[in-house]
Amino acid sequence: MKTIVSTSRIRLYQISFFAAVLLVWVFVTETGRVSPLFLPKLPALGRKFIDLLTSGDWARPLSVTLFELASAYAMAVVAGVFIGFLVSRTRFATRVFEPLFSSLFAIPLIIFYPLAMLFFGLGAGSKIALGSVIAFFPIVLNTISGFSSVNPLYLRAAKSMGASHAILVRRVLLPAAFPVILTGLRIGFIICFLSIIGGETLGSLEGLGHEIVFNAESMNTVGMFAWIIFVVLIAFALNIVVQRLERHGEHYK
Amino acid sequence: MSARSDCSPDDRQGRSITLSSLFLTPGRARVAVIVAALMFWELAARIYNDPDFFPPMTRTAVALVELLQRPTIWNVLGVIAASLLVGFVIALVAGTVLGMMIGRNRTAYLTFYPIVVLLYAIPQVTLLPLFVLAFGVGIEVKIVYGLTHGFFPIIVCVIAGTQNINPVLLSAARTMGASRRQILRRIVFPYIVPSLFTGMRLGVSAVLIGVILAELYASQRGVGYYIRHYSETFESQYLFALVALVSALGICLNELLRRAETHFSRWRQ
Numbered sequence: 084m085k086t087i088v089s090t091s092r093i094r095l096y097q098i099s100f101f102a103a104v105l106l107v108w109v110f111v112t113e114t115g116r117v118s119p120l121f122l123p124k125l126p127a128l129g130r131k132f133i134d135l136l137t138s139g140d141w142a143r144p145l146s147v148t149l150f151e152l153a154s155a156y157a158m159a160v161v162a163g164v165f166i167g168f169l170v171s172r173t174r175f176a177t178r179v180f181e182p183l184f185s186s187l188f189a190i191p192l193i194i195f196y197p198l199a200m201l202f203f204g205l206g207a208g209s210k211i212a213l214g215s216v217i218a219f220f221p222i223v224l225n226t227i228s229g230f231s232s233v234n235p236l237y238l239r240a241a242k243s244m245g246a247s248h249a250i251l252v253r254r255v256l257l258p259a260a261f262p263v264i265l266t267g268l269r270i271g272f273i274i275c276f277l278s279i280i281g282g283e284t285l286g287s288l289e290g291l292g293h294e295i296v297f298n299a300e301s302m303n304t305v306g307m308f309a310w311i312i313f314v315v316l317i318a319f320a321l322n323i324v325v326q327r328l329e330r331h332g333e334h335y336k
Numbered sequence: 337m338s339a340r341s342d343c344s345p346d347d348r349q350g351r352s353i354t355l356s357s358l359f360l361t362p363g364r365a366r367v368a369v370i371v372a373a374l375m376f377w378e379l380a381a382r383i384y385n386d387p388d389f390f391p392p393m394t395r396t397a398v399a400l401v402e403l404l405q406r407p408t409i410w411n412v413l414g415v416i417a418a419s420l421l422v423g424f425v426i427a428l429v430a431g432t433v434l435g436m437m438i439g440r441n442r443t444a445y446l447t448f449y450p451i452v453v454l455l456y457a458i459p460q461v462t463l464l465p466l467f468v469l470a471f472g473v474g475i476e477v478k479i480v481y482g483l484t485h486g487f488f489p490i491i492v493c494v495i496a497g498t499q500n501i502n503p504v505l506l507s508a509a510r511t512m513g514a515s516r517r518q519i520l521r522r523i524v525f526p527y528i529v530p531s532l533f534t535g536m537r538l539g540v541s542a543v544l545i546g547v548i549l550a551e552l553y554a555s556q557r558g559v560g561y562y563i564r565h566y567s568e569t570f571e572s573q574y575l576f577a578l579v580a581l582v583s584a585l586g587i588c589l590n591e592l593l594r595r596a597e598t599h600f601s602r603w604r605q
Contacts, residue, residue: 284465
């Protein structure tokens with residue numbers, strides 16, 4: 084039986100959990116049990132992070148990464164929704180292409196990054212190629228499943244009332260498939276961001292991932308941690324924005 | 337897909353399926369699409385005509401056969417397989433045990449589930465240089481980085497599974513004097529099996545991504561090493577062959593787990 088647990092007590096447990104983690108961190112770093120090469124001291128990390136924020140050094144790498152993200156995502160959305168729509172038009176095409184796309188999606192596509200670097204170099208091109216290919220799959224798969232799960236009764240009803248093809252798509256198909264497609268768009272956005280950071284980590288000239296690697300390779304662990312925190316916060320912020328947009332989109336319907 | 341009725345959205349398609357199904361099944365059409373894609377690769381590479389960059393499919397296939405005859409490739413695949421297996425098993429055991437502990441206790445669930453979700457949202461790819469710093473460039477970093485990728489989907493699915501258990505069944509079993517062990521075996525386990533398998537499938541692909549990422553970032557004798565080697569020496573047919581090999585591995589693993597998932601979830605229908 085579900086017992087009622089007060090939320091304030093839950094919050095207390097959660098805060099003590101995080102406090103315990105931080106305490107362990109302070110303990111092992113201040114007593115020298117873990118070398119500052121692996122885990123920086125908390126005060127030093129705090130200073131470094133504030134330095135990073137106030138210096139404005141984050142602006143350039145952030146804009147590079149966001150540019151790559153926007154380009155890659157735009158291509159993935161256009162291609163994914165368009166191809167998904169075309170495939171979903173016939174049941175036969177769905178049965179041919181849907182398993183193909185989901186099999187390809189099971190490949191750890193990051194393995195193609197060395198090829199992307201070979202073709203597009205170390206600049207933005209290789210990240211855009213990788214990000215758009217990886218984001219394409221969840222978008223196309225959700226578009227297919229969104230459009231093909233539309234209740235056929237609605238279609239028949241609209242058609243018998245004399246709806247044209249354009250009206251059928253705009254008034255019946257799109258609204259019904261929209262929530263599922265939105266989920267695909269959200270997942271695609273998140274993994275697009277992840278793969279672009281991954282690409283920047285594996286080989287790049289600039290960008291957020293590059294800053295993390297650069298600091299790691301020059302053994303500047305404090306700097307690396309400060310950048311990691313920055314990127315994680317950016318990821319959380321993007322996550323929240325996308326979730327809001329998704330909820331807004333579902334509401335709109 | 338199950339929500340979809342057999343009634344096709346368009347009447348024209350209904351007829352074309354019955355007609356064409358005599359010789360053109362979706363399976364055959366899929367093979368045709370794959371063959372067409374391979375032929376397109378062959379043609380594009382021949383027109384591009386720079387085998388150092390973009391080898392034709394046939395040359396890649398020959399290179400793949402050549403690679404498979406060398407013992408080094410089996411070491412490379414062995415490193416991937418070993419890291420994948422060890423990382424996955426640890427992630428599975430840890431994810432299942434912790435997931436059951438968190439999911440079966442109301443206070444633990446309310447306290448730790450949001451924390452698990454928060455940690456899951458951290459992009460682990462940012463931590464890759466940190467992992468390499470801490471665990472070196474050997475097989476250890478592949479195992480650890482793989483298992484942290486696989487752990488979160490598994491624990492989230494296990495917790496979700498425990499929340500789906502019908503509480504009436506639990507109290508009924510208790511009033512009839514079932515032991516803790518019997519409850520686990522007869523109620524909890526069958527109920528979480530479907531979500532456990534979903535978690536396992538997601539977990540395996542996540543572990544594979546983690547292992548490959550760690551390989552590509554720093555590797556002394558794994559696939560990452562050879563991929564870097566072949567792209568630096570412009571022996572791109574071997575590079576393409578290795579990529580194809582890893583891709584095939586990912587597809588086979590996913591297919592295997594998808595089949596296991598439907599097989600073990602069958603009791604629900």
